């Protein structure tokens with residue numbers, strides 16, 4: 107096969123490969139952090155900014171949703187949190203002069219990395235119909251344009267209001283209120299592509315779509331299973347919690363097709379001994395085939411059922427429903443089928459069972475490795491079965507722990523960013539604000555793309571994010587976006603979604619987390635909810651990147667006033683002036699937020715109630731925790747094909763590319779790489795360093811192609827491959843989604859590898 111790279115971005119497409127690392131964090135991580143931060147911010151700003159990340163009087167790290175411990179370090183941030191902050195606090199600027207120099211067509215040829223590196227957006231910008239360049243526009247005119255296009259719609263359901271997960275509780279609450287006063291539930295969000303499968307599976311089985319453990323529970327656990335997650339890169343502060351759990355005697359099983367550095371060994375940069383020695387975190391590594399998790403947990407459940415005294419009979423009698431049917435299905439689990447589905451050995455499973463039976467308190471943590479498959483919802487339901495069997499929900503040291511991504515994605519959902527809102531939530535809105543909210547379900551992300559593709563949605567408005575790059579089937583999605591009448595992005599940084607637009611387009615530049623937010627009543631703070639249901643304040647300290655920026659709440663309030671006009675009795679002006687008045691309304695609408703303003707004033711915030719966790723109360727249809735018994739599924743891969751997962755490198759935040767290295771995996775200076783098992787490579791006759799096109803095969807017969815990937819022989823599970831998102835989103839068919847949750851199946855794409863054409 108070709109051994110020369112095909113023509114492309116010369117920097118981004120020239121990967122070099124060295125040995126993967128076996129330990130995460132430690133000194134190199136600190137050096138790396140400071141270097142990246144200083145390039146963007148300079149030395150003084152770097153220190154000032156980083157020291158107020160995640161402090162009780164500072165701002166919430168915009169990196170991930172991992173909670174802050176009660177006793178914080180002076181440096182309660184991680185390498186990747188620091189990169190997220192540097193990316194936002196950068197001193198580089200994208201000004202009207204920049205847009206005059208670069209046409210939209212030019213921007214559309216640039217890599218995501220290049221776009222992000224240009225800096226912070228400073229002015230509202232407008233692309234008129236037929237225009238070639240964005241032009242500066244006043245805020246008033248920008249809101250007029252949105253109002254014009256919304257007024258021209260046949261129905262409010264022809265508008266889409268997307269949310270990414272950095273939006274604060276206050277902004278999210280106002281945004282959904284605006285959409286619903288306008289008359290639509292079209293509130294797709296990044297969660298639809300992320301933990302929707304967790305939400306679907308958990309609401310049905312335990313009655314709450316959120317995790318049931320707190321940080322203290324991790325410290326009390328006997329066994330923590332980390333499945334389908336790469337915390338060393340994506341939730342680095344979780345490693346400190348796992349280390350502490352191990353000090354308390356916990357064992358850790360990691361279930362992953364890849365050996366991930368952080369889980370192998372962790373050098374805690376916050377403790378001197380950690381820096382020197384490092385702790386080995388994983389006690390047992392189950393190198394599973396992609397998509398084999400449901401089969402694995404089903405067999406584990408069978409083995410628990412077959413062990414005398416292993417089942418918590420009392421808990422099952424008092425708190426659960428559907429046990430018999432589930433137990434019948436589990437007893438029928440087949441060893442051979444499980445070994446095929448998982449690629450594991452009998453010895454692996456025996457060893458896991460020993461640890462499971464020895465544990466009185468078990469927690470299962472997971473992320474995208476479990477949520478982005480066709481059968482993700484039944485997979486997560488099987489995890490719940492596994493925990494219910496031994497009474498591992500609703501007591502200390504035990505429970506479900508879906509580890510969220512974006513720093514406020516969980517809070518946004520709590521605030522009503524959901525295309526399928528619960529009737530009780532709408533009733534409460536109606537009572538508080540005196541209008542009749544729409545009751546019909548709106549579009550999620552995939553349905554929103556179809557609606558634009560089919561001409562049924564014409565206005566696309568995004569509160570953050572990078573819709574065209576984050577969503578599947580890039581060519582289809584970009585064509586859909588171009589069919590819209592108007593696309594609007596409230597953004598901090600330039601990205602691809604600004605270059606692939608509707609007939610008209612607007613960029614609304616906004617404040618980031620790190621920046622001071624001054625409104626009519628004085629300096630404001632906002633609130634966020636972490637992955638464990640803790641709500642706390644976040645207060646920016648830096649001067650805003652430009653005097654033209656408006657905060658997200660201010661943008662929503664002004665938009666609502668302009669679009670809804672006299673039709674709205676909501677005091678939008680007052681809300682903009684003083685966010686405390688928004689929190690007063692949240693307190694009256696959303697259970698758990700009673701006395702919100704007073705409680706959030708407490709440093710560290712407060713914990714939201716959670717029935718299953720707090721009192722083994724399961725608000726499901728049956729009033730109990732539900733066992734479920736779905737048939738076992740796993741992906742079938744035809745001969746000569748591989749199963750590709752699309753994942754994150756160490757140098758990116760979703761579609762924001764910080765740099766071109768994936769340090770822990772030993773990949774440098776390039777992102778177009780595909781990691782495959784050396785045995786598979788031999789069988790398929792693909793040399794390390796060869797250049798291949800990835801061609802995805804799907805039942806619609808369309809061949810989706812991502813050209814020019816350097817092959818890296820890598821110790822992933824047999825039959826599996828891995829390559830970075832978003833370069834590979836072009837391969838994920840729009841209709842390849844998870845049953846029930848409709849999440850794109852971006853972790854199980856059947857591909858063949860073809861020699862790249864060289865020229």
Ligand SMILES: Nc1nc2c(c(=O)[nH]1)N[C@H]1C(S)=C(S)[C@@H](COP(=O)(O)OP(=O)(O)OC[C@H]3O[C@@H](n4cnc5c(=O)[nH]c(N)nc54)[C@H](O)[C@@H]3O)O[C@H]1N2
Pocket residue numbers: 169170186187300333334335336337339340341361362363364366394395396397398399473474475476510511512751752753754755756758759760761853
């Ligand atoms: N620095 C940084 N931090 C981030 C992000 C970022 O991009 N950069 N993104 C944020 C967001 S929005 C999210 S959702 C999270 C994502 O956090 P992760 O879910 O950790 O992110 P991915 O890189 O998608 O990694 C998926 C992991 O699952 C494994 N996996 C894949 N398929 C399977 C499978 O079938 N079974 C099992 N058991 N494992 C599998 C992969 O090998 C990989 O280790 O991180 C958040 N934090």
Ligand SMILES: Nc1nc2c(c(=O)[nH]1)N[C@H]1C(S)=C(S)[C@@H](COP(=O)(O)OP(=O)(O)OC[C@H]3O[C@@H](n4cnc5c(=O)[nH]c(N)nc54)[C@H](O)[C@@H]3O)O[C@H]1N2
Pocket residue numbers: 269270271272273296297299300301474511512569570571572573576577578596597598599600601616617618619658752753754759760761762831832834835838852
């Ligand atoms: N193939 C594949 N696709 C995936 C995934 C995968 O694993 N594989 N993961 C999925 C997941 S888990 C997720 S969460 C989605 C992510 O999808 P998105 O949330 O849509 O994407 P991001 O890349 O996080 O968005 C980055 C942009 O957000 C803007 N931004 C940053 N901070 C702020 C802020 O404070 N306010 C505002 N208004 N804007 C801000 C910046 O302009 C930046 O360019 O992607 C999904 N897509």
Ligand SMILES: [Mo]
Pocket residue numbers: 296299300301510511512
């Ligand atoms: Mo996510």
